Amino acid sequence: MKSKIFKIIAVVTILFVVGGLIGFISRPSENYSKASFLDSDITSEPAVLEVDLNEDTAKKPAAPTLEASPVVAPKDKKEVAPTVTAPILTPAVTPEVTPSTDSALELSGSPECSFEMPAQGVFSARPIKNTLGLKVTSNQKFRMALFFENTGNIPWFSENTNCQNVPIVSLGTTRSLDRQSAFLNGNRIMIKDEKIDPGQIAAFEFEVTAPFEADIYREFFALVIENRTWMKDSEIMVDFHVGETSESEEDIAKKAELIPISMKFSELDLSAPKSLEVDLSEQKMYVRIGDKLIRIFKTSTGAIATPTPTGDYKIEFKQQVRIAGGGTPYIMPKWQTFYKGAGLHALPSLGNAKLRHRILQLEPDESAPTEWFKDDSLWTEAVDHIGRPVSHGCVRLLPEDASFVYDFTNVGTPIAIHY
Structure with a gap:
């Protein structure tokens, strides 16, 4: 009798452990921890860069400071997933843009695919926040998203759309273009929603695994119209503060002002000639x-x-x-x-x-x-x-x-x- 009881207890225990493991594996979001946001400026204007080594007529955004501040999700005409955090959306200011020379697009697919092509099609974007600082631990895995308002007059489509011959907009790595980031698997990220109409907010959500080496990693991203061109004034700068570095706050501030490309802060030697x-x-x-x-x-x-x-x-x-x-x-x-x-x-x-x-x-x-x-x-x-x-x-x-x-x-x- 006792042996039967022990067998039943053993079986129940095994099932409980196995069930727990299956439940853990089936909930990938629990593998991700939360990154701490560092304070940075929010602007209603497009990103402005003092120098872009790919196009030296651009201007550089101000670097983020190191004081923590709360972050909330933006409000959009389209619902944004509640698990994604971002700054409050400030009133839109439509930037001056150069009319596109693209001819009318030939569209096919579902009714959601169709739209009226303007006589002068304009691709334009406004980053909701053009500088961002994140405090993470070495090898930390987390999810993040970058947000852009479609300030042009042409809808953006995600790479996972079923529509044919439509403008596909992705988030790419810049400075240099399509570089391999230490934080991404690949160098292009697609829009979370299938279609973003003018005036709506696009979310580019992706998984991030921080490098093991403690350092401050500066990363640049911008929107690209696939097989066409990179979108002007859409660049975002993100500083990932990984672990604890030995650099003084004064040196970090100097490097934050000087570094114009995607690189580690430790790679810039302020004592060099x-x-x-x-x-x-x-x-x-x-x-x-x-x-x-x-x-x-x-x-x-x-x-x-x-x-x-x-x-x-x-x-x-x-x-x-x-x-x-x-x-x-x-x-x-x-x-x-x-x-x-x-x-x-x-x-x-x-x-x-x-x-x-x-x-x-x-x-x-x-x-x-x-x-x-x-x-x-x-x-x-x-x-x-x-x-x-x-x-x-x-x-x-x-x-x-x-x-x-x-x-x-x-x-x-x-x-x-x-x-």
Whole structure:
């Protein structure tokens, strides 16, 4: 009798254990833990990038800060899965877009597949949050989603749609394009819903497994119209803070400002030598720390009659704002001498005699107050000529680019100028 009881207990125990294992395996969501969101700016404008090494006319978004903040799901015309978290949707601002040259699409399939192709079809997107920071542990597995509003006038379709000859929109890895991410299995993610009409929110949900190595991993993503082109102004930057790193908060903040591509923070050595390179044939400046390229800026260098000197030089002298000597007394902010009378500076302006007199009273490291320039404007011709060799021998930069380079360099920073 006792042996029968023991057998029954043993069988029940085995069934309970097996049932528990089956239940665990059948609930994959329980294998995923929750990532902590770090605070970052929410914007109603499309992502703006200061530099894109794939297309240097883009502008870089501000890097996320490290203070935690709550995150809630966005409201959408289409229901978004409650398990996906994202920032609150701010009021939409439709960006200026360039009309597409695509002809009308030939559609087939269910009624959900059909739509009226506009005379000027526009593909456009607004990231709901264009920078994001996540705190995770080494080798942690979790799910996340990135959200975009369709601000164009053409529906987006998922790769899993049954519709034929429709625009398929996916989320791809960028900087560089279609790179292999340490966090993804593959480099393209499809829309969760089958169709996203203009004005609706698209969710790109995917599984993530954090790398084992503790570091901060910067990753860039953007929307791509499959077999057509990448969608302008759709880039999102995500900083994955994996484990605990030994870097100081000050160094992390500096790297967050400098790193323009998908890479690990540990790969940028702030103690490495800084350098500038100006390619006269390309009219571009390359900014580096060690062997890491961190910025590309358009320039305007010397005209044929007044060429920029070529060779290897060093920054000799820095002055917040300088008045040109000799001919026309141009006002040249963020001045940096590299050879005799030649230097780097922001686009010049003409100002007036009173303004020039006040500037001449400043010390070299003293900035002119902004209000001094309220009635002044950039020399229009100089703005139009960025990217073309028209200067009197100096290397001109856009104001924001000149400010970056001025803050980046020290007296003695090498600059190589060549064709």
